[in-house]
Structure formats: structure tokens, C-alpha cells
Amino acid sequence: MNWGQIFSNTLESLLTPTTLAYALAALGLAMHFGFAGLLNFGIAGFMAVGAYGYAISVLTFGLPWWAGMLMGVAASIVFSLIMGIPTLRLRGDYLAIVTIAAAEILRLLFLTTAFEPVTGSADGLFGYNNAGGFNAANPFPPGSYGFGPWTYNAEKLWVVTFGLIILALCVFLLWSLMRSPWGRVIKGIREDEDAVRALGKNVFAYKMQALIIGGVFGALGGIVYAAFANVSPGVYVTSLTFFVWTALLLGGAATIFGPVVGSIIFWVLQAFLTNVLPELAVNGILPISGTQAATIKYILIGAGLMLLVIYRPQGIFGNKKELTFVK
């Protein structure tokens, strides 16, 4: 068994575009669920809107990369509005079902052959990072950067740097919001929206604002992911939503840094299992086939999510008192 390789691959996922994308999406969920109490099970949809919004703006409408990314963000705001108007008046469990349905509707719309010229159907979209000039905007000259597991070429370094900047901005924004009186209203709504309504706050507008802000974080996650990989409809499935939830709950839903830390832990564990299980199978330590080894990873993620929610619902870093799933 090549432990060196396994650990190197595991450590690499501490800082990758994917980890950053998950962190952003989990940050959005923290806004939605952890602070505002909105049960959003459609975060994959927000990520898809961001990614497709960016790629389509560049490929179909010929916008430069930054404008395309802004379009992705704008599209997520529209998506929040469309989804929020019918659902934000409803009970939490309805919201969960509608958000998951809305995300699935979006995925099917991106997947259908009806819009193939624009969405690329099952093939997805690619080439927009060059066409829109995102790659050309790379300030790092070609070469190899970093050390050990964290060795990047100029392209990956640019995406990671870009993602880190966006993540830092979003973390700062969330922190500023949640320490303000605005954040107090949001947390109050999480506890009991009727009580907050009785105090004269426009609960619907606040929930909508929270939905939009969290949705923008999610869309930025999709954009960072798209800046590195292709946009493919197979990525934005319901499981993605559940994985982001797992990452969020790992770190702690009602915390600012929890989502970030949770995403890192999620990906480090995931990378470790991805690397170690097939090795164990190949070396005959586990009596299973290679494909089965890949499946076990997901079984463990599911079981892990269950155990986490049962035994440590506040997350690894959350304060027990901060979020105890009162409702």
C-alpha cells in the first residue's frame, strides 16, 4: 500500500477549487438554515444557476468573464425571487420539498435536449473560461507553485486564489450581517416568525433577503467550481445538496466558520476514503471489489450524516446552545 500517495492526495483536498466551492455553498446554507431557519434543500440548484449563468453568458451572449459571473449571481437572485414568493409563506417542511423540487426542475431544464444549443444538454458546457477571458486574466505567469501536496500550476493557482478571495469576502459579509440588528431579526425569525411579525417586522422581506444572500453565496460556489471544471448537469443532482448539508452540519450550521471548516473536513475525509478503500480492496485487505470500494465511501457518508445529526447536531465547532433544532 502506498500510504505516501494516499496521504498526499488526502492533504491536497484541503485547498482545492472543489473544497472552496463547497465552502461557499455551505456558507449559503448557513445563512438559510443556520441563521434564518429556512429549510433549503435546493442548494444544488443555486450552484447550477451560478455556473450555467456564467457559462451561458459567456458562450451564448459573448460577455467577458466578470460580466458573465455577475450574470450568474443575478440569475441566482431571480431564482430566489421565483422560489421565495410561493414558499416563504409556507411551513418549513413545504419549503424543503419545494426547494428540492425547484432544483430538480432546473436540472431537468439544463439536461433536456430542447435547449441543447444553449445548455449543451447532457454534455454540459466548456470552453467559457477561455472564451470569456478568465484564463487570460490570470496574473500568475506559467510555472509550478507551492510545495508537497499543494503544488499548483498557474491555472489552478489562479482559480484557488480567486475562490479564496470570494470566500473571504463572503465570510466577512456574513459576519458583518449576523452581528448587526439585521442579523438579530433573522435569528428571531428562525426561532418564531409569528413573534417577530407581532413586533412589526416584515418577516417576508427579511426571509427573502436571507434567501437571496444565501443563494448568491451558493451561486458563487457554482461559479468557482465552474471556473475550474466544466459545467455538467450531472453534477447538480440532489445528492450534491445532501453533501453540502453534510459539510455544513459537520462544521456547525449556526456559525460563521463552521461551513468552511466543515467543507474542508468533508473533502479531506472523502479524499482519504476515495484513496484508501480501493487500495485496501486491491491489496486484499478488504474482501471486496474495486467498484464496491467506491460505493462504501457513499454508504459511510450517509451513515456519518445520520450519526452527526443524532449525536452532535450543533456540529463539531458549534455551541450546543446555539443550534439545537428547536422546531
Place this chain on the structure above:
Amino acid sequence: MLFLSALNPKRLLQALIVLVIALIVGAGLFTTPANADSVGDINGPGVSGNVRVDGEPVAGVRMIVEGGGYSAETVTDANGQWFIGVPSKDPTYNVTIDESTLPEGVVVLEGEPTQQVTLDRGDRVVKNFFIGEGVRNVVSFGDQLIARLVYGLNFGLMLGLAAVGLSLVFGTTGLSNFAHSEMVTFGAVAALILGSTLQLPMWVAIPAAVLLSGGFGWALDAGLWKPLRKRGLALVQLMIVSIGLSLAVRYIFQYFIGGGTEQLPGFDAPKIPLFGSVALSVTDLVSMALSLIVIGAFAWWLMRTKTGKATRAISDNPDLAAASGIDVDKVIRVVWIVSAAMAGLAGVLWAYFRPGIKWDMGAQILLLIFAAVTLGGLGTAFGALAGAIVVGVLVETSSLFIPADLKYVGALVVLILVLLFRPQGLLGRKQRIG
């Protein structure tokens, strides 16, 4: 955010409706793109063909491939060629040539416009239709609609089996059980192991699979849900636990049966033309009859038996029910068993309807089941049944108007629209404030 406080919900609602209509109309406009000739993964398995009349290629003919819960469509290119990638080679696919997109006076000469293909001899299969001048055997819109309604009813009843169980669990425990889809898959997988691996006759295998499913429900409640209720977990927590369970169990299925599609014996029973353009196989007919009988028995159980009445009492008001001497835990145990058994049966029927058994087959219809339950109003069993039939019929008839690969979208959009106008669902009650 000024624009938000100035939000006028009515105005936005109108805008939303316009947008949805625009989406649907837009879908119609985009259906004939100029040179879209291939869909799906071009390197994976797929079906291809060549559409020619008297040796001349015909462009712009709409081709549809459906099977195993997958469906995709494309149009022929300038050379009359087309290719549609499919997710796996296992199931049988139905290939349809849309006669209305052929030139005037040109029809399918041999066989029906929909024909079956299997990919068992390799990754690719070529499917060509014998077409030429002739009188089109036009299926009138009315006939098509009737056929779709019948299929929709079949599908809806099957969904209903799963939906009433989900709704019953929600009503008595408040849990939105995302792992319900795995209870559906469980029934199909059990039938597969009993019927295919152990070679039991299907009339033994299916009832046994349903019994095993009931046992699965018993085990879930005894081993997981009851202890968690006792621990006092909040509903949101339980819901997320069910998501974790759903993921874990789904991949356990994949671990054992692999990522491909398996078939139950008798899945390819020939279709018997009944009336109009309605053609159903014996399995379809048995499936419908079975759904009706089981749902009828279920309704009788819920309305007439002591446990059924207790179930309704608990859904109404758990505290009151407990106070009036009902053993809530015992009733909930029965609800889990009943709900899992019905979900298991739905799984078997879904395996025939798709056709095929796959590790995530339940997850494919989970949202439709949820849509049915929500449409009916969370927690009312008969509402869920009504919702299921609405969803089933909608899904099947919508493909008359929108591309086949968007047929689930229609049902989900309707779900959102219904919530817009009747948040408590079709048959639900409003909640009390204060």
C-alpha cells in the same frame, strides 16, 4: 434593500406565472434546433439510426428514446442521421420516430412508430424505420390523450401506493421521510433476489417481497425511529437523519446489485391492444388491479379497523390520542410496517413500469411521491392518493405538450403553483396561530 420592501406579492405572482408560461412556450420554440444530431454521452452506449426516404436523407425528424426511467430525444441532422446516448445497456429501450415531423405523406410502413431495441450485443445498436409514401395511421389527439390518461392512471395508482404510506408516517410522526424512496427500491430488489436469483415463481416472489418490505419497515422503526423519538430529536433533525439513511441504504443496494439495471421475469410481456390506441400488457393490467385492490383494502383498514381509527386519531392530535388510551408507539409501529409494505409493492410495480430495477430507482420518483403527498395536503392519506393520481396523469399527459425528457418538470411546476394558491394542499387544513 428598498426593492424588497416595495415588493407587491400580487404583481410578483403575475410575473411568476408569466415566467412559467414563457418557460413552457420557450420549451416549445426550442424543440427543433437546426443541427442537433446527437444527445447524451457520445462515447457511451447509445442508439443511432439513419432516416431516409427513397435513398434521400430527411433532416429534422424527431426521435425519442425512452426506457429505464430515462428519456431523451433529438432530431436528425442534414444527413438524416441521429444518435442518442443512453445511461446503461441493460434495459430495453423504446425508440419512437415522430411521424408528424416526417415530410407530407411519408409514414412508417412496417410496424409501429414506436419500436423496442436492446443493447445486449454491444454498446451501440442501430435502429432504422422502414418509412415511405403511405397513408399515415394517424392517432388522433383524442386517442393519444385517452391512452396517456390510462397510462397516467396506472402510474398514479402506483405512486399512490407509495404516497399514502409516506403521508401516514408524516401524519403520525411528523417525519418527512426522505428514505421512503429506499423502501420503494427495497421491494423491487427483494423481488429481484427472490424471483431472479432464487428462481421463485413471481406469484410467490412478489408477495414475499412485500412481506419482506413490511419487515424492513418494522426493523427501521424498531432499530432507528423509535429510539430516536425516545431521544426527543426535533423533526428537522429526524428529516436530516432520513436523508443520511436514504444515502446509506441507496448505496448499500448499489453495493449488492451494482450500478446497472436488472429485469424481473415477465417485464417484456407483449402489449395487448384494448381500445382506441390504448395497449396494455398483462403486467400493466395486473399492476393496476393490484394497486386498486391494495388501496381499497388500505382504505378499509384506515376507516374501519381499530388500528386504522387509532392511526387517524393520532394524526389528528397525538397528545389527545395518547391521553385517551391509544398505545401510540404500537400504532406507529404498525404504520411503519404498512407504509413500508405498500412502498415495497409500489417498488415492484415501478420495476415493471420503468421497466428495470436499479439501485436508485426509488430516488427517481421520490420527488413525485412528495409532490403527490404535498398536493393532497401533508398528512392526509386520501389526499395523498388523489395527489398521486393527479401527478401520474400529469406526468404522462404532459409529454403530449412538452418534450418527453421534461415530463417530470410539469408535475413539479404544478406542485409549486398549487402551493401558491392553496398552501395547505388540495385537501389539507390550515394551521392554527396563537
Place this chain on the structure above:
Amino acid sequence: MSSNQTPEKATGLHIGTPAPGCKKTNPMLVIDHVKKSFGGLTAVDVEHLEIPTGAITALIGPNGAGKTTLFNLLTGFDSPDTGTWSFQGTSLSGVPSFKVAQMGQVRTFQLTKALSLLTVLENMKLGAKNQAGEGLLKSLIPSIWRKQDQEIEVKAMELLKRFKLDTKKDDFAASLSGGQRKLLEMARALMTDPVLVMLDEPMAGVNPALTQSLLDHVLDLKNQGMTVLFVEHDMHMVRHIADWVVVMAEGKVVAEGPPSTVMKEQAVIDAYLGAHQDTDLGVVTGRITIVDEGDK
């Protein structure tokens, strides 16, 4: 103010004889033909009702009479099948609940709604109106709202002191007892500087010692110029502090008048007692202890 002597009652509130729907000299709320049914059950059916300004009005009636439902309708938490009502001359039909509260008509709930995972002080500060920092963009710049926030905190602490909750200010509201939550909810409502305070069973589940101080608080509100409308089952308390009593039964207003006379009316006794006639109402109803439903 000492609670042992009978507080001074407001008089001259009404015009003509006190009968259901009688005119008031200075009404704060005017309700007309408000009707609400749930399925076949008519929960509220009020022909005409006026609530006097600057007085304490008690709304009494047997369980299920429709008192809470009427509260929900008046505050925009539920919409009636028919009917109109106005607050200080402004029609409130169709006005959403948060706007009703912004206009100065604030309520509490029968099942206490403490914001469990906010501290007591945060609960209080949330109540204050017109906070600059509650706007999304302004919230990002602390210098805009910091000063106002400090003022609000001072005010919140004053109120907390009055309600004897000041030592708990940094505790999560979830850790308070049921009675303390009732107090917190009332204090939080007062943070909005209301004109009309509507309290749904403020004394339910509060121990007798606290009841006394709660009564003082309610009387205090009147002295500060607020109008109070409250639902209560304890007739001694109603007698003690109410200037005016409205009696509901099966959704309808069956009687109204000053407490000294209204509780002797036959209609009221019938509504409350059914067969048991000729008994003094206060003696029979007395205190109804209600199981604390706050900590679910």
C-alpha cells in the same frame, strides 16, 4: 402603586346603556360584522364592537368562545370571511400583521412565543421600532446603528428591571421559566412603544406572587396612556383591574359593561355556567391553572 387597594377605574367610557355593541365616547378599535368560520364552526361572529381608548378592557368568555381567534383577526394574523374593523380611524382590513404592529397595535400570544435561542436582552432589543441597523445595507456599517443600538439597550434594561428580568439579560430565553417568558413577551411588546396592547391570557401559568406584579404592570400601562385589551379567565383579576368587560360566547359578544355590573348579567352567567345559575361568577371560575405549554 399598591395593588392591595382597588385601583381607580376609568368612567364615562360609553354612550347610552351598556349593551352588546354600544357606542363609546372615544373608541380605539371599531369592529363591524367580523365573521370567521373554520369548516362548519363559526368561531367569531361580531356584529359591532368598540374598544374604548385609554382604558383597560377585558375580553372574557368560556373556552372556545373565539377570543384568540378575534385577536388573530384584529392583528392581521388571520383574515376574516367578512367584516371590517378600524384602529384609531384607519381601516385595518387586509393590512398584514407586521404593519398592524407598526401602527402601534401590538399583541402577545396565548402560547408564549419567547425566541428561545436569543438572549433575554436580544429578545428585548428586537422589539424596538425603526432601527436603522435592521436595513440590509445599513446593517453593514456599524457606525450608522451603533449609537441607536446603545439607546435601545438602555431602554431595554429599564424595562427588564421593571419586570425583574434584568439579572437574566444574558441568558437564553429558552432557560426562563414559563411565567418569566410571559413577562419577557410582555416587556418585549412594550419595546415597540405601542398605543394599544393586546394581551392573550397574560396571567396564565404565572404564579400568584408574580401575578400581583403583572397586574401592576398592566395598570401601569394605562397610567402611561396606553390602551389595554386583554383576555383572562380569572374573574377576580378582571374585576380588579378592568374598566370595561366584553363577554364572548360561541363567537358572539353577549354582553359588555363595567365589571361591577356585567358579571351579574343573566346572559353572562348562562354563557359561563350553563345549568349552574344564581352563583357569583367570580366564585365559580376563580383561578384556572393552565399547564405550562411554553417549554415544548
